[in-house]
Structures are given as structure tokens and as C-alpha cells.
Amino acid sequence: MFRPSQPLLFRPMPVLNKLRIHQPLPLSPRQSKQLLNLLTSSFRQQLDMEHPQFRTDITPAPTRRRRLSVSDHEKHTTDRHMHSLLTNPLFSSRNSGSQVSLSRDPMDIFDQAVSKGMMTTNYAKACLQAKKRQIVRSSVLKVRDGMRDSGAGLKVLKWLISSGTTKNLEFLDDEAFTQILMEYMVAENLQEAAWGWIKTSLERLPALALLSGLEFTQARRKIVGPLLMLVRAEASDKSCNLDAAYISLSRAAGYLQGVPTTEMIHLLSVPEWFLFKTTIKFSSVRPAPSEAGFESFLSLVPVSTMHPERQFAYLSLLHPTKPSPELALRYFPTIRMNRTRDVMKKSNAQLENDRLNIQLGLETAKFLLEHHRQSEADYVINFLRTNYPRQLGIGDMRQLEQAKAEATSLELLEGLGLA
Structure with a gap:
């Protein structure tokens, strides 16, 4: 069979201009x-370019160092002692690989500080x-199992109670502390203690009605914080x-029975x-959840x-026993497209x-x-290609139509034996 050379294959062919294809051929x-x-793939590449991954390490980003004041040099002896302990290489997030950094258990240091009243x-x-970093570096098969076996959560919980720290919920304002503690408590099946804090926190709900603006947002964050941290900890593995x-979210909703729906949304939405x-x-x-x-x-x-x-549309697709696209198919025609096509001018919301509409469309x-x-x-x-060309990396729709026409022409040439 005659096959054109490469230059001929990519040279404009006048005969193609005479072809009139009124309807595009349906896709197989x-x-x-x-x-x-x-x-x-194109959508994921666009997300990677426009929204790089956030830091996931435990250590916060380094902040600008300030000049030391006289008071900094006059710290209490216990503070200086704890500083010397916690700046030990054992507490560094770097992988030093040395045996020295693994020679002492962080919870031994905790016990020592508690015994001296410095914790x-x-x-x-x-x-x-x-301790968690030490577990991650160890040979344990599952980090959560290692956290459970460490008993660190129970040790810290006992100290919180005996020291009187749990008499109020101020200690929960430190979200990083609450999060890591909740992870240990979940691993060690100590959630009931956390539920006591959650119930006490939810009892402050009526105070939200008196607040607005930033004060409302900050107060709501404090009230819902313990519940959010527990849910995160339950989902961390x-x-x-x-x-x-x-089940944790359902239990929290049970404590809010009788509360108006709008107030429940304020708390449960996060x-x-x-x-x-x-x-x-x-x-x-992940393993599929149970139907219940x-x-x-x-x-x-x-x-x-x-x-x-x-x-509802998205979750119906992911139902563990009865997945269905019907709600998604009914949802797409109801989407009110924003007139702002320029992605750079759109708000974060x-x-x-x-992004969620596109993800739902791709999954559907x-x-x-x-x-x-x-x-x-x-x-x-076609709905996605028409309404989200930029986010999908397609670009101008004219370029897309040109690509479709060229693809159709190449298929026609293949059928004629010319390509």
C-alpha cells in the first residue's frame, strides 16, 4: 500500500477543506x-500547577527570629532545663540516623519533667x-498500633487530670496539642474522655447567639474544635x-437534638x-465503610x-452497596454557571x-x-468541556473544535487507506 512520506502527511491538503461534516461522529x-x-489527567495537572501541595510535616514553618531581650536571659530555671531537654536531638524532626537520638524515650523525659513539676x-x-516521630521511624507495621502500645496518650491524660488542667477547657485552645493528643487517645481507645470535653464544649452553644462577625467565628471555632480534632483523629489512619x-459525627448530632437546624449547621458544618x-x-x-x-x-x-x-450527588456515587449516578445526573442541569470565565478573577469559593463540580463530573x-x-x-x-475548559486545561474552545475536526479527518483518511 502506498504510504505518504512524513512531510506529505503533515502538509495541508486542500481536499480536506472541501469536506463538510455536518454532525461529528459519535464517540465509541x-x-x-x-x-x-x-x-x-489534564485537570490534575492544572491543580498541581495552580495549587501546590501544602506542607504536611509536624514542625511549623520557621518564623523570623527576633532580637533577644533582657527578660529572655532571665528565664526561670525550670524553663531553661526544659528547653535543654526539648532541644535535644531526640526532638529534632531531622533524620540524623545516629543511635544517640534513639537512646532515650521521649516519654521518659515527660515522666522526669512531671515528677519535678515542670510539665x-x-x-x-x-x-x-x-514519640510519634520515633514510632514512624521504627519497624512497626502500623503507626497507630505503635501509638497504642506506647501508652503515651494515657500517660498525658493522667497528668492533665491530676494537675487540674482539665478543670476548664483552655488547654484545648492549643489546636496542635489537642490534635496530637486525640490521635493517641483514639489509638488507645480513650475516646470517652474526649467526649466529656466535647459535651462540655457544646454546652457553650447558646453563647453564639449573642455574637457576630469575627467574634462569632472565633467562638464557634473553640466550641467545635474538640469535635473536629476527634473526627480528624478517627480518620487519620x-x-x-x-x-x-x-459515628462520632452522629453522636455529636445526638447531643444537639432540639437545637434549630441553622444552629446545628453552624456547628456541624466544619x-x-x-x-x-x-x-x-x-x-x-481506603477500605469501604459499612452501609450503616x-x-x-x-x-x-x-x-x-x-x-x-x-x-448527596457525590456520596450517592460512592455508596458502599448501592452506588448510583442518578442524583448527579439531576444535579448538573441545575448548576448556575458563573459568568466569570477568567479563572484568575474568581474568588476562592x-x-x-x-473544582468540586469537575471532580463530580469526572467521577460520574x-x-x-x-x-x-x-x-x-x-x-x-460534554458538559465539563463546555463549561470548564480552562480548569480542564483544554484552553480556547476553538482550539478544541479544531482538534476534533483534525481527529475526524485523520480517521477519515485511515478509512480511505491514505494514512
């Missing part, structure tokens, strides 16, 4: 899957974080399903949003968000809204193709 299932994979929540936080986290994002982000790598656990989470969506339609199209619902999958793909 194989072509639809290829297009979906292309759009998904504070800030120092306890450093001990717990150092990616080798486990999210049942425990779902941990519910975290759980929703965690559910959709790690659905492919997932259904309990679904039942809380109406009292946890002002706009539940998209969450609008950009997040677009994938589900439909896997279940041989070709025409509905094509509808979803």
Missing part, C-alpha cells in the same frame, strides 16, 4: 474512556510529637475505613465538610450544610466550587462508562 466507548482519562501542655505536645469518624472531603478524596485507597456507617453520614448532610444537593462519567451508559457519559463529558 473506547474513545469516551480515552477522552475521560485525558480530561482527568506544661506545650512541653507535653513536644513529647507526644517526638488511611488503612481503616471511616466508620468511627461517621467537621462534616472535613469528612465529606476525606470521603471523596480517599475513596479509592455510610448511611448515618448521609442522614446528617441536611443538618450540616446549607446546600446538600451536590454532596468560586474556584473551590468549580467514569461510573457511567464502567456501566456501559455511553450516551449519559458523553453528556457529562
Whole structure:
């Protein structure tokens, strides 16, 4: 068979200009899957370029050092002693690899400081974080098991109670301390102690009605903080399903029975949003939740968000026993497209809204193709290409149409045996 040379193949061919294809040929299932994979990869690349990953290490970013004052040189003896202990290489996040850094257990230092009356929540936080780093570097198969076996959470909890620190909830204002402590408490099955703090915190809900603006936001953060930290801790182990986290949110909602829906949304929206994002982000790598656990989470969506339609649509796709795209297919026509096409001019909320719609669309199209619902999958793909070309990395729609025309022409040439 005659095959043109490479220059001939890419040279403009006048005969193609005479072709008039009124309707684009429908995509085959194989072509639809290829297009979906292309759009998904392009969307992820756009996210990587526009939203680089945040730091995930425990150590906070270094801050600007200030000039030392006279008072800094006159610290109390106990502060200087604790500083010398906690600046030991053992508490450094660097991987020194030396045997010296592993020679002493951080919780031995904790015990020593407690016995001398020098312990504070800030120092306890450093001990717990150092212990976790030590566990991560060890040969333990699961970090949560290592945390459980360490008994560090119980040790710190006993100190909090005996020192009178738990008489009020001020110690929970340190979110980093609360988070690491909750992780140990979950690993050691000490959640009931945390629930005592959560219930006490939720009892402050009526005070929110008297606040507004920034004061309201800050007060709500303090009230919901312990619950959010517990939910995060329950969800922190990616080798486990999210049942425990779902049940925690349901239990908190039970404490709020009789509270108006708007007030429940104020409190539950933050941990519910975290759980929703965690559910959709790690659905492919986590063990599936139980039907009962997932259904309990679904039942809380109406009292946890002002706009539940998209969450219902997305979660219905991920149902562990009855996944369905029907709510998603009904949701897409209701989306009110923002007229601002320039991504750089959109607010963060609008950009997040677009990203979630795109992710939902890609997951829906994938589900439909896997279940041989070709025409509905094509509808979803075309909806995304039409309304989110920039976010998908497609660029100007004219370029897309030109690419489609060229692809169709090449298919025609292949059919004629000219390519």
C-alpha cells in the first residue's frame, strides 16, 4: 500500500477543506474512556500547577527570629532545663540516623519533667510529637498500633487530670496539642474522655447567639474544635475505613437534638465538610465503610450544610452497596454557571466550587462508562468541556473544535487507506 512520506502527511491538503461534516461522529466507548482519562489527567495537572501541595510535616514553618531581650536571659530555671531537654536531638524532626537520638524515650523525659513539676501542655505536645516521630521511624507495621502500645496518650491524660488542667477547657485552645493528643487517645481507645470535653464544649452553644462577625467565628471555632480534632483523629489512619469518624459525627448530632437546624449547621458544618472531603478524596485507597456507617453520614448532610444537593450527588456515587449516578445526573442541569470565565478573577469559593463540580463530573462519567451508559457519559463529558475548559486545561474552545475536526479527518483518511 502506498504510504505518504512524513512531510506529505503533515502538509495541508486542500481536499480536506472541501469536506463538510455536518454532525461529528459519535464517540465509541473506547474513545469516551480515552477522552475521560485525558480530561482527568489534564485537570490534575492544572491543580498541581495552580495549587501546590501544602506542607504536611509536624514542625511549623520557621518564623523570623527576633532580637533577644533582657527578660529572655532571665528565664526561670525550670524553663531553661526544659528547653535543654526539648532541644535535644531526640526532638529534632531531622533524620540524623545516629543511635544517640534513639537512646532515650521521649516519654521518659515527660515522666522526669512531671515528677519535678515542670510539665506544661506545650512541653507535653513536644513529647507526644517526638514519640510519634520515633514510632514512624521504627519497624512497626502500623503507626497507630505503635501509638497504642506506647501508652503515651494515657500517660498525658493522667497528668492533665491530676494537675487540674482539665478543670476548664483552655488547654484545648492549643489546636496542635489537642490534635496530637486525640490521635493517641483514639489509638488507645480513650475516646470517652474526649467526649466529656466535647459535651462540655457544646454546652457553650447558646453563647453564639449573642455574637457576630469575627467574634462569632472565633467562638464557634473553640466550641467545635474538640469535635473536629476527634473526627480528624478517627480518620487519620488511611488503612481503616471511616466508620468511627461517621459515628462520632452522629453522636455529636445526638447531643444537639432540639437545637434549630441553622444552629446545628453552624456547628456541624466544619467537621462534616472535613469528612465529606476525606470521603471523596480517599475513596479509592481506603477500605469501604459499612452501609450503616455510610448511611448515618448521609442522614446528617441536611443538618450540616446549607446546600446538600451536590454532596448527596457525590456520596450517592460512592455508596458502599448501592452506588448510583442518578442524583448527579439531576444535579448538573441545575448548576448556575458563573459568568466569570477568567479563572484568575474568581474568588476562592468560586474556584473551590468549580473544582468540586469537575471532580463530580469526572467521577460520574467514569461510573457511567464502567456501566456501559455511553450516551449519559458523553453528556457529562460534554458538559465539563463546555463549561470548564480552562480548569480542564483544554484552553480556547476553538482550539478544541479544531482538534476534533483534525481527529475526524485523520480517521477519515485511515478509512480511505491514505494514512
